[in-house]
Amino acid sequence: MIYWVLKATLGSLLWAVWRPQVEGLEHVPEGGPAILASNHLSVSDSFFLPLVVKRRVTFIAKEEYFTGTGLKGWFVRMFMSAVGAIPVDRAGGAAANASLDTGKRVLSEGRLFGIYPEGTRSPDGRLYRGKTGVARLALQTGSPVVPVAMLNTGELQPIGKRIPHRGRVQIRIGPSLDFNRYRELVGDRFIERAVTDEVMDALRELSGQPYVDEYAAKRKGRDQEA
Structure with missing residues (x-):
């Protein structure tokens, strides 16, 4: 109940200011499990995608978003709760x-x-190489993967900017991908890589982004060393 109240109140503000334009919303299943696999250009991706989807979308988020203090900490915590995020400690090998x-x-x-x-x-x-977690989730649960392209959130909220510029958010959703033909091959790293690459190909076609066959984290690390 709290989720829907927060989504209605904060969602109204987001709709009024950023006027999201979405294509392909019919590809999101009306019921049952599904994985929404999105490219990632901005922190606000986790705000706007749940806003346009009628069903609740759960993302994981850094635990720090839920532990802040003061007015800002309260607002961030409420906002992350409103968009259905779940806190996860992303530090360490686990x-x-x-x-x-x-x-x-x-x-x-x-x-x-x-x-x-x-x-x-x-x-x-640019669109970087996908990690195989999305494939493991799809193969272990039998859930379809719905590719989602955030088209201009990186321009509206560049890295380092806390609040997006005013503008119209654009989202494109593609047909779901079914990988049940590989269910018996869970754990096969070659199959997991092939499934992941198929998801990334769908994201590349939807977003129009140039593709880089390298992990984004590795690229960031190299940039920091330079």
Whole structure:
């Protein structure tokens, strides 16, 4: 109940200011589990995608978003709750497993789970190599993968900017991808890579982004060393 109240109140503000334009909303299943796999250009991606989807979309978010103090900390906590985020400690070697366990639980309950296959925001607006967690989730749960392209959130909220510029957010959703033909091959790293690459191909076609066959985190690390 709290989620829907917060979504209605804060969502009205987002609609009024950023006027999201979405294509392909009919591709999101009306019921049952599904994985919404999105490219990642901005922190606000996790705000606007749940806003346009009628069903609740659950993302994982850094635990720090839920532990802030003061007025700002309260607002961020309420905002993340309003968009259906779940706090996960992403530090340490168990972070990826914690994220996948959360995803499997959400999907087992017949809900929508949002994931960024790139693992982190694109450092330069290009689409980077996907991590295979999205494939493991799809194969282990039998859930379809719905590719989602955020088209201009990186321009409205560049890295380092706290609040997006005013403008019209654009989102494009593609047909769902069914990987049940590989259900018996869970754990095969070649199959997981092939499934992930198919998801990234769909995102590339939807978004029009140039593709980089490198992990975004590795690129960020190299940039920081330079």
